[in-house]
Amino acid sequence: MAEKVVIALGGNAILQPGQEATYEIQLENVRKCTSIIAQIVKEGYEVVVTHGNGPQVGNILRQNEEAKDVVPPFPLDVCSAESQGFIGYMMEQTLRNELRELGLNNTVVSLLTETVVDANDPAFQNPEKPIGVFYTEEEAKQLADEKGWVVGEDAGRGYRRLVPSPQPQSILGSDVIKSLTDAGTITIAAGGGGIPVVQKEDGKYEGVEAVIDKDRSGLRLAKEVNADVFMILTDVENVYVNYGKPNQKALEQITVEEAKGYMNEGQFAAGSMGPKMEGALSFAEHGGRAIICSLDKAAEALAGKSGTTISK
Ligand SMILES: Nc1ncnc2c1ncn2[C@@H]1O[C@H](COP(=O)(O)OP(=O)(O)O)[C@@H](O)[C@H]1O
Numbered sequence: 001m002a003e004k005v006v007i008a009l010g011g012n013a014i015l016q017p018g019q020e021a022t023y024e025i026q027l028e029n030v031r032k033c034t035s036i037i038a039q040i041v042k043e044g045y046e047v048v049v050t051h052g053n054g055p056q057v058g059n060i061l062r063q064n065e066e067a068k069d070v071v072p073p074f075p076l077d078v079c080s081a082e083s084q085g086f087i088g089y090m091m092e093q094t095l096r097n098e099l100r101e102l103g104l105n106n107t108v109v110s111l112l113t114e115t116v117v118d119a120n121d122p123a124f125q126n127p128e129k130p131i132g133v134f135y136t137e138e139e140a141k142q143l144a145d146e147k148g149w150v151v152g153e154d155a156g157r158g159y160r161r162l163v164p165s166p167q168p169q170s171i172l173g174s175d176v177i178k179s180l181t182d183a184g185t186i187t188i189a190a191g192g193g194g195i196p197v198v199q200k201e202d203g204k205y206e207g208v209e210a211v212i213d214k215d216r217s218g219l220r221l222a223k224e225v226n227a228d229v230f231m232i233l234t235d236v237e238n239v240y241v242n243y244g245k246p247n248q249k250a251l252e253q254i255t256v257e258e259a260k261g262y263m264n265e266g267q268f269a270a271g272s273m274g275p276k277m278e279g280a281l282s283f284a285e286h287g288g289r290a291i292i293c294s295l296d297k298a299a300e301a302l303a304g305k306s307g308t309t310i311s312k
Protein backbone atom coordinates (compact mmCIF):
# COMPACT_ATOMS: atom_id res chain seq x y z
CA MET A 1 0.00 0.00 0.00
CA ALA A 2 1.17 3.53 -0.78
CA GLU A 3 2.68 5.48 2.10
CA LYS A 4 0.83 8.66 3.09
CA VAL A 5 3.10 11.68 3.50
CA VAL A 6 2.23 15.05 5.01
CA ILE A 7 4.67 17.59 3.57
CA ALA A 8 5.13 20.88 5.46
CA LEU A 9 6.79 23.66 3.47
CA GLY A 10 8.30 26.74 5.13
CA GLY A 11 6.86 30.16 4.30
CA ASN A 12 10.45 31.17 3.48
CA ALA A 13 10.47 28.63 0.62
CA ILE A 14 7.71 30.75 -0.94
CA LEU A 15 9.56 34.04 -0.37
CA GLN A 16 13.21 34.00 0.64
CA PRO A 17 14.57 36.72 2.92
CA GLY A 18 15.58 39.73 0.80
CA GLN A 19 13.52 38.73 -2.27
CA GLU A 20 11.02 41.29 -3.53
CA ALA A 21 7.50 40.15 -2.57
CA THR A 22 6.02 40.29 -6.08
CA TYR A 23 3.39 37.81 -7.13
CA GLU A 24 5.62 36.60 -9.98
CA ILE A 25 8.59 35.82 -7.70
CA GLN A 26 6.40 33.96 -5.20
CA LEU A 27 4.65 32.03 -7.99
CA GLU A 28 8.02 30.89 -9.42
CA ASN A 29 9.21 29.85 -5.93
CA VAL A 30 6.00 27.88 -5.42
CA ARG A 31 6.39 26.26 -8.83
CA LYS A 32 9.86 25.03 -7.83
CA CYS A 33 8.36 23.55 -4.64
CA THR A 34 5.49 21.87 -6.45
CA SER A 35 7.79 20.42 -9.14
CA ILE A 36 9.52 18.53 -6.31
CA ILE A 37 6.19 17.51 -4.76
CA ALA A 38 5.03 16.24 -8.17
CA GLN A 39 8.13 13.97 -8.33
CA ILE A 40 7.18 12.53 -4.93
CA VAL A 41 3.63 11.85 -6.20
CA LYS A 42 5.12 10.17 -9.27
CA GLU A 43 7.09 7.86 -6.98
CA GLY A 44 3.76 6.58 -5.67
CA TYR A 45 3.28 8.38 -2.36
CA GLU A 46 -0.11 9.76 -1.23
CA VAL A 47 0.54 13.40 -0.48
CA VAL A 48 -1.04 16.07 1.73
CA VAL A 49 0.63 19.48 1.55
CA THR A 50 0.69 22.17 4.19
CA HIS A 51 2.73 25.36 4.16
CA GLY A 52 3.87 28.39 6.14
CA ASN A 53 2.78 31.97 5.60
CA GLY A 54 5.07 34.06 7.83
CA PRO A 55 6.44 36.41 5.15
CA GLN A 56 3.08 36.63 3.35
CA VAL A 57 0.74 37.23 6.30
CA GLY A 58 3.13 39.90 7.59
CA ASN A 59 3.01 41.69 4.25
CA ILE A 60 -0.79 41.50 4.02
CA LEU A 61 -1.11 42.88 7.55
CA ARG A 62 1.24 45.72 6.62
CA GLN A 63 -0.75 46.46 3.44
CA ASN A 64 -3.89 46.72 5.59
CA GLU A 65 -2.22 49.02 8.10
CA GLU A 66 -0.59 51.27 5.49
CA ALA A 67 -3.89 51.71 3.60
CA LYS A 68 -6.01 52.22 6.73
CA ASP A 69 -7.03 55.77 5.78
CA VAL A 70 -8.39 54.55 2.44
CA VAL A 71 -9.80 51.07 3.22
CA PRO A 72 -10.67 49.82 6.74
CA PRO A 73 -8.02 47.29 7.88
CA PHE A 74 -8.90 43.64 8.49
CA PRO A 75 -7.86 41.71 11.62
CA LEU A 76 -4.90 39.30 11.61
CA ASP A 77 -7.03 36.13 11.34
CA VAL A 78 -8.58 37.50 8.13
CA CYS A 79 -5.08 38.35 6.82
CA SER A 80 -4.16 34.76 7.63
CA ALA A 81 -7.17 33.54 5.59
CA GLU A 82 -6.10 35.79 2.70
CA SER A 83 -2.55 34.44 2.78
CA GLN A 84 -3.82 30.86 2.89
CA GLY A 85 -6.07 31.61 -0.06
CA PHE A 86 -3.45 33.12 -2.32
CA ILE A 87 -0.70 30.62 -1.47
CA GLY A 88 -3.19 27.75 -1.89
CA TYR A 89 -4.17 29.16 -5.27
CA MET A 90 -0.53 29.29 -6.43
CA MET A 91 0.17 25.78 -5.11
CA GLU A 92 -2.94 24.16 -6.53
CA GLN A 93 -2.38 25.64 -9.98
CA THR A 94 1.35 24.95 -10.22
CA LEU A 95 1.08 21.45 -8.72
CA ARG A 96 -1.62 20.53 -11.22
CA ASN A 97 0.55 21.86 -14.07
CA GLU A 98 3.68 20.05 -12.81
CA LEU A 99 1.76 16.76 -12.46
CA ARG A 100 0.44 17.09 -16.01
CA GLU A 101 4.06 17.63 -17.22
CA LEU A 102 4.84 14.21 -15.69
CA GLY A 103 1.80 12.64 -17.33
CA LEU A 104 -0.19 12.41 -14.07
CA ASN A 105 -3.80 13.52 -13.76
CA ASN A 106 -4.44 13.47 -9.99
CA THR A 107 -7.08 15.87 -8.72
CA VAL A 108 -5.56 18.70 -6.66
CA VAL A 109 -7.61 20.82 -4.24
CA SER A 110 -6.71 23.53 -1.79
CA LEU A 111 -8.95 23.76 1.27
CA LEU A 112 -9.32 26.92 3.32
CA THR A 113 -8.86 25.46 6.80
CA GLU A 114 -9.51 26.69 10.34
CA THR A 115 -7.45 25.48 13.29
CA VAL A 116 -8.84 25.54 16.81
CA VAL A 117 -6.72 27.10 19.56
CA ASP A 118 -7.32 27.75 23.26
CA ALA A 119 -8.41 31.32 24.06
CA ASN A 120 -6.39 31.05 27.30
CA ASP A 121 -3.18 29.90 25.59
CA PRO A 122 -0.33 31.83 27.30
CA ALA A 123 1.07 32.62 23.82
CA PHE A 124 -1.50 35.43 23.55
CA GLN A 125 0.42 37.29 26.31
CA ASN A 126 3.83 36.47 24.78
CA PRO A 127 4.09 37.12 21.02
CA GLU A 128 6.92 35.01 19.57
CA LYS A 129 6.02 34.11 15.98
CA PRO A 130 8.11 36.09 13.45
CA ILE A 131 6.16 37.39 10.44
CA GLY A 132 6.81 39.72 7.51
CA VAL A 133 10.11 41.02 6.23
CA PHE A 134 13.43 41.26 8.07
CA TYR A 135 14.69 44.54 9.56
CA THR A 136 17.94 45.70 11.12
CA GLU A 137 17.83 46.06 14.90
CA GLU A 138 17.64 49.85 14.54
CA GLU A 139 14.76 49.75 12.03
CA ALA A 140 12.89 47.23 14.18
CA LYS A 141 13.22 49.37 17.31
CA GLN A 142 11.97 52.41 15.41
CA LEU A 143 8.93 50.49 14.10
CA ALA A 144 8.22 49.18 17.59
CA ASP A 145 8.24 52.77 18.94
CA GLU A 146 6.21 54.26 16.09
CA LYS A 147 3.65 51.50 15.59
CA GLY A 148 3.57 49.66 18.90
CA TRP A 149 4.80 46.42 17.30
CA VAL A 150 6.48 43.68 19.29
CA VAL A 151 9.74 42.85 17.50
CA GLY A 152 12.49 40.32 18.06
CA GLU A 153 15.42 38.50 16.51
CA ASP A 154 14.65 35.59 14.20
CA ALA A 155 17.25 32.80 14.42
CA GLY A 156 20.21 35.16 13.93
CA ARG A 157 18.89 36.33 10.52
CA GLY A 158 17.65 39.81 11.51
CA TYR A 159 14.67 41.34 13.29
CA ARG A 160 10.99 40.75 12.51
CA ARG A 161 7.59 41.63 13.87
CA LEU A 162 6.34 39.08 16.44
CA VAL A 163 2.72 37.98 16.94
CA PRO A 164 1.06 35.41 19.26
CA SER A 165 1.36 31.78 18.15
CA PRO A 166 -0.95 29.54 20.22
CA GLN A 167 -0.74 25.73 20.09
CA PRO A 168 -3.09 24.11 17.55
CA GLN A 169 -5.64 21.84 19.24
CA SER A 170 -7.48 20.42 16.25
CA ILE A 171 -7.93 21.03 12.54
CA LEU A 172 -11.52 21.56 11.45
CA GLY A 173 -12.37 19.32 8.51
CA SER A 174 -9.41 16.95 8.90
CA ASP A 175 -11.83 14.04 8.38
CA VAL A 176 -12.64 15.44 4.93
CA ILE A 177 -8.92 15.96 4.17
CA LYS A 178 -8.33 12.31 5.11
CA SER A 179 -11.20 11.06 2.93
CA LEU A 180 -9.98 13.11 -0.04
CA THR A 181 -6.43 11.78 0.38
CA ASP A 182 -7.65 8.21 0.74
CA ALA A 183 -9.57 8.69 -2.52
CA GLY A 184 -6.40 9.76 -4.38
CA THR A 185 -6.84 13.55 -4.28
CA ILE A 186 -3.83 15.68 -3.43
CA THR A 187 -4.97 18.11 -0.77
CA ILE A 188 -3.35 21.39 0.22
CA ALA A 189 -4.64 22.23 3.70
CA ALA A 190 -4.08 24.10 6.97
CA GLY A 191 -1.79 26.59 5.21
CA GLY A 192 -0.16 29.12 7.50
CA GLY A 193 -1.00 26.76 10.35
CA GLY A 194 -4.71 27.24 9.60
CA ILE A 195 -6.85 30.29 10.38
CA PRO A 196 -6.81 30.50 14.19
CA VAL A 197 -10.26 30.20 15.77
CA VAL A 198 -11.54 29.59 19.29
CA GLN A 199 -14.69 27.77 20.32
CA LYS A 200 -16.80 29.84 22.70
CA GLU A 201 -18.89 28.54 25.61
CA ASP A 202 -22.01 28.56 23.41
CA GLY A 203 -20.17 26.23 20.98
CA LYS A 204 -19.74 28.87 18.26
CA TYR A 205 -16.37 29.52 16.60
CA GLU A 206 -14.74 32.91 16.07
CA GLY A 207 -11.39 34.09 14.71
CA VAL A 208 -8.54 35.23 16.95
CA GLU A 209 -5.53 37.40 16.11
CA ALA A 210 -2.58 35.04 15.92
CA VAL A 211 -0.44 33.04 13.48
CA ILE A 212 -0.13 29.31 14.19
CA ASP A 213 3.22 27.61 13.60
CA LYS A 214 2.81 25.36 10.55
CA ASP A 215 5.22 22.76 11.96
CA ARG A 216 2.90 22.35 14.95
CA SER A 217 -0.29 22.30 12.87
CA GLY A 218 1.47 20.02 10.35
CA LEU A 219 2.02 17.54 13.17
CA ARG A 220 -1.69 17.68 14.08
CA LEU A 221 -2.63 17.26 10.44
CA ALA A 222 -0.26 14.29 10.03
CA LYS A 223 -1.79 12.60 13.08
CA GLU A 224 -5.39 13.42 12.10
CA VAL A 225 -5.05 12.04 8.54
CA ASN A 226 -3.19 9.00 9.85
CA ALA A 227 0.00 9.68 7.86
CA ASP A 228 2.94 7.27 7.71
CA VAL A 229 5.48 10.04 7.17
CA PHE A 230 5.62 13.63 8.42
CA MET A 231 8.11 15.54 6.31
CA ILE A 232 9.27 19.09 7.08
CA LEU A 233 11.00 20.80 4.17
CA THR A 234 13.21 23.75 5.04
CA ASP A 235 16.41 25.49 3.94
CA VAL A 236 19.00 23.24 5.64
CA GLU A 237 19.93 19.73 4.45
CA ASN A 238 19.97 18.26 7.94
CA VAL A 239 19.29 19.00 11.54
CA TYR A 240 22.66 19.60 13.21
CA VAL A 241 24.03 19.34 16.69
CA ASN A 242 26.32 22.22 17.67
CA TYR A 243 24.71 24.13 14.79
CA GLY A 244 26.91 26.93 13.44
CA LYS A 245 29.89 25.90 15.59
CA PRO A 246 33.18 24.40 14.33
CA ASN A 247 32.13 20.98 15.71
CA GLN A 248 28.71 21.05 13.95
CA LYS A 249 27.53 17.52 13.09
CA ALA A 250 24.70 16.51 10.74
CA LEU A 251 22.10 14.12 12.17
CA GLU A 252 21.06 11.43 9.67
CA GLN A 253 19.07 8.42 10.98
CA ILE A 254 18.30 8.90 14.68
CA THR A 255 16.02 7.27 17.23
CA VAL A 256 13.38 8.97 19.36
CA GLU A 257 15.62 8.50 22.40
CA GLU A 258 18.60 10.15 20.68
CA ALA A 259 16.41 13.04 19.51
CA LYS A 260 15.08 13.53 23.06
CA GLY A 261 18.64 13.64 24.39
CA TYR A 262 19.60 16.39 21.93
CA MET A 263 16.41 18.32 22.75
CA ASN A 264 17.26 18.18 26.44
CA GLU A 265 20.72 19.56 25.64
CA GLY A 266 18.99 22.60 24.01
CA GLN A 267 20.47 21.91 20.55
CA PHE A 268 17.53 23.35 18.58
CA ALA A 269 16.74 27.07 18.50
CA ALA A 270 13.26 28.19 19.66
CA GLY A 271 11.21 29.68 16.81
CA SER A 272 13.12 27.86 14.03
CA MET A 273 14.45 24.29 14.46
CA GLY A 274 12.88 23.88 17.93
CA PRO A 275 9.22 23.51 16.80
CA LYS A 276 10.29 21.33 13.85
CA MET A 277 12.11 18.91 16.13
CA GLU A 278 9.26 18.95 18.67
CA GLY A 279 6.80 18.04 15.88
CA ALA A 280 9.07 15.42 14.33
CA LEU A 281 9.78 13.83 17.71
CA SER A 282 6.12 13.67 18.70
CA PHE A 283 5.21 12.06 15.35
CA ALA A 284 8.00 9.48 15.63
CA GLU A 285 7.06 8.71 19.26
CA HIS A 286 3.67 7.58 17.98
CA GLY A 287 5.31 5.15 15.55
CA GLY A 288 5.60 7.26 12.40
CA ARG A 289 8.65 8.28 10.38
CA ALA A 290 9.57 11.97 10.65
CA ILE A 291 11.93 13.66 8.22
CA ILE A 292 13.48 17.13 8.29
CA CYS A 293 15.41 18.00 5.11
CA SER A 294 15.97 20.59 2.42
CA LEU A 295 13.37 21.13 -0.27
CA ASP A 296 15.64 20.08 -3.15
CA LYS A 297 16.63 16.82 -1.40
CA ALA A 298 13.06 15.79 -0.49
CA ALA A 299 12.83 12.76 -2.79
CA GLU A 300 16.25 11.44 -1.63
CA ALA A 301 15.27 12.02 2.00
CA LEU A 302 12.10 9.92 1.59
CA ALA A 303 14.37 7.12 0.36
CA GLY A 304 16.57 7.58 3.46
CA LYS A 305 19.49 8.99 1.43
CA SER A 306 19.47 12.58 2.69
CA GLY A 307 18.12 14.72 5.54
CA THR A 308 17.45 13.78 9.15
CA THR A 309 15.05 10.91 9.83
CA ILE A 310 13.65 10.19 13.30
CA SER A 311 11.96 6.89 14.01
CA LYS A 312 11.41 4.57 16.98
N1 LIG B 1 20.25 22.67 15.23
C1 LIG B 1 19.90 23.22 14.05
N2 LIG B 1 20.09 22.52 12.91
C2 LIG B 1 19.74 23.04 11.71
N3 LIG B 1 19.20 24.29 11.57
C3 LIG B 1 18.99 25.03 12.67
C4 LIG B 1 19.33 24.52 13.97
N4 LIG B 1 19.00 25.48 14.89
C5 LIG B 1 18.49 26.51 14.21
N5 LIG B 1 18.46 26.26 12.88
C6 LIG B 1 17.92 27.20 11.89
O1 LIG B 1 16.61 26.78 11.54
C7 LIG B 1 16.33 27.34 10.24
C8 LIG B 1 15.07 26.67 9.69
O2 LIG B 1 13.96 27.14 10.43
P1 LIG B 1 12.94 28.25 9.81
O3 LIG B 1 13.73 29.42 9.32
O4 LIG B 1 11.88 28.50 10.82
O5 LIG B 1 12.41 27.45 8.56
P2 LIG B 1 11.15 27.50 7.59
O6 LIG B 1 10.83 28.92 7.28
O7 LIG B 1 11.65 26.72 6.42
O8 LIG B 1 10.03 26.80 8.33
C9 LIG B 1 17.61 27.07 9.49
O9 LIG B 1 17.77 27.96 8.40
C10 LIG B 1 18.68 27.30 10.57
O10 LIG B 1 19.18 28.60 10.48
Ligand SMILES: NC(=O)OP(=O)(O)O
Pocket (backbone or CB within 6 Å): 009, 010, 011, 012, 051, 052, 053, 054, 055, 192, 193, 211, 212, 213, 214, 215
Ligand atom coordinates in the same frame (compact mmCIF):
# COMPACT_ATOMS: atom_id res chain seq x y z
N1 LIG C 1 2.73 29.89 9.83
C1 LIG C 1 4.07 29.55 9.76
O1 LIG C 1 4.58 28.73 10.53
O2 LIG C 1 4.79 30.21 8.78
P1 LIG C 1 6.36 30.09 8.47
O3 LIG C 1 6.65 28.69 8.09
O4 LIG C 1 6.56 31.04 7.33
O5 LIG C 1 7.09 30.53 9.70
